[in-house]
Amino acid sequence: MANDLFNSFMTGPDEQGRFGDFGGRFVSETLMPLILSLEEEYEKAKTDDEFWAEMNDLWTHYVGRPSPLYFAERLTDHLGGAKVYMKRDELNHTGAHKINNVLGQIILARRMGKTRIIAETGAGQHGVATATVCAKFGLKCVVYMGAHDVERQAPNVFRMRLLGAEVVPVTSGRGTLKDAMNDALRDWVTNVRDTFYCIGTVAGPHPYPAMVRDFQAIIGKEVREQMDAAEGRLPDTLIAAIGGGSNAMGLFYPFLDDKEVNIIGVEAGGKGVNAKMEHCASLTGGRPGVLHGNRTYLLQDDDGQILEGFSISAGLDYPGIGPEHAWLHEIGRAKYVSITDVEALEAFQLCCTLEGIIPALEPSHALAHVMKLAPTLPKDHIICMNMCGRGDKDIFTVAKALGFEMGNFG
Numbered sequence: 020m021a022n023d024l025f026n027s028f029m030t031g032p033d034e035q036g037r038f039g040d041f042g043g044r045f046v047s048e049t050l051m052p053l054i055l056s057l058e059e060e061y062e063k064a065k066t067d068d069e070f071w072a073e074m075n076d077l078w079t080h081y082v083g084r085p086s087p088l089y090f091a092e093r094l095t096d097h098l099g100g101a102k103v104y105m106k107r108d109e110l111n112h113t114g115a116h117k118i119n120n121v122l123g124q125i126i127l128a129r130r131m132g133k134t135r136i137i138a139e140t141g142a143g144q145h146g147v148a149t150a151t152v153c154a155k156f157g158l159k160c161v162v163y164m165g166a167h168d169v170e171r172q173a174p175n176v177f178r179m180r181l182l183g184a185e186v187v188p189v190t191s192g193r194g195t196l197k198d199a200m201n202d203a204l205r206d207w208v209t210n211v212r213d214t215f216y217c218i219g220t221v222a223g224p225h226p227y228p229a230m231v232r233d234f235q236a237i238i239g240k241e242v243r244e245q246m247d248a249a250e251g252r253l254p255d256t257l258i259a260a261i262g263g264g265s266n267a268m269g270l271f272y273p274f275l276d277d278k279e280v281n282i283i284g285v286e287a288g289g290k291g292v293n294a295k296m297e298h299c300a301s302l303t304g305g306r307p308g309v310l311h312g313n314r315t316y317l318l319q320d321d322d323g324q325i326l327e328g329f330s331i332s333a334g335l336d337y338p339g340i341g342p343e344h345a346w347l348h349e350i351g352r353a354k355y356v357s358i359t360d361v362e363a364l365e366a367f368q369l370c371c372t373l374e375g376i377i378p379a380l381e382p383s384h385a386l387a388h389v390m391k392l393a394p395t396l397p398k399d400h401i402i403c404m405n406m407c408g409r410g411d412k413d414i415f416t417v418a419k420a421l422g423f424e425m426g427n428f429g
């Protein structure tokens with residue numbers, strides 16, 4: 020199945036891993052050989068039918084793919100405009116899209132003879148997916164997580180420990196996702212021989228952004244087939260939430276050549292993009308710089324110091340964005356908007372009561388933009404949004420935001 024994914028699209032990267040002026044590999048000399056050997060292994064795997072047969076088998080029997088494409092009828096009626104479809108990636112094993120990519124990287128790690136897997140995590144979804152696949156294959160797993168996140172995401176920390184992973188709280192910097200990624204990169208350099216670094220989004224030095232995108236592209240590839248079966252044509256508009264940008268790239272990538280398909284990425288606007296950096300909208304509120312081995316749009320102050328993002332959704336709390344999105348933004352192929360915490364919470368509640376689906380707070384941002392857009396469009400316009408995660412992990416955050424005390428709902 021694989022090979023047709025890689026030949027026809029307009030998008031890069033070039034051999035240096037650059038998407039226009041973005042991406043690349045800004046890494047120390049010690050890291051370079053590791054990255055080159057990973058790239059070599061991935062280049063081999065791309066066209067290796069055995070690799071993709073193993074992926075397909077696990078996607079089908081372990082993850083539960085293909086995920087359904089669902090017509091949200093009551094939501095569509097309620098909004099009174101465009102037809103709204105949801106790609107149900109929240110039904111994957113472990114509850115989000117992260118596992119699509121983790122499986123690919125762990126199969127590569129096994130092929131390279133690596134026995135120790137490290138990962139960074141913010142809200143804990145990537146850490147849980149990595150711990151899960153490591154348990155399945157009997158690999159040692161170490162997850163770096165900001166000390167602040169360890170505190171606010173206790174259920175995911177316990178999940179990772181149940182799955183046999185070691186969770187290392189990171190106290191450097193401000194103790195968040197950015198710092199966890201720095202420590203994971205440091206670990207990699209010092210444990211060269213047996214360790215594989217499994218990155219959770221389309222960030223990091225080349226080949227990670229392109230490789231993670233290719234693993235997540237199964238989302239958009241399925242949507243093409245499913246939409247053809249349901250409507251006999253392509254969707255008109257694609258919408259996805261963006262933290263680092265992997266679920267969005269996965270949905271968008273197989274449609275980049277179809278100029279008639281509108282593509283919209285939704286960043287976390289937190290308290291509002293004008294609210295003194297209390298948001299995570301790297302494209303709408305940041306500017307280009309270098310972080311974690313690539314050049315992209317970042318939240319930074321006048322001196323180039325990276326700023327902490329803010330969002331009600333811990334999974335969108337990354338101060339950068341994948342370099343391919345920076346490029347798609349610059350060439351105008353995709354449009355990027357932001358949605359505030361308040362708007363996302365409203366969409367979250369509407370989805371629960373109209374569709375019987377409790378969404379994660381991340382895709383609630385995408386849904387909030389659907390709610391703005393659909394009423395302005397004709398009834399024969401088709402929107403497809405990526406429901407990239409389920410909301411179980413977020414019920415405490417939502418309860419607090421809505422003024423409920425858990426355990427006291429009477």
Ligand SMILES: *Cc1c(COP(=O)(O)O)cnc(C)c1O
Pocket residue numbers: 115116117144145219220221260261262263264265266267334335379381382407408409
């Ligand atoms: C991690 C996560 C995100 C953000 O990551 P992307 O790389 O932008 O996809 C979004 N939604 C969910 C449900 C997540 O777990």
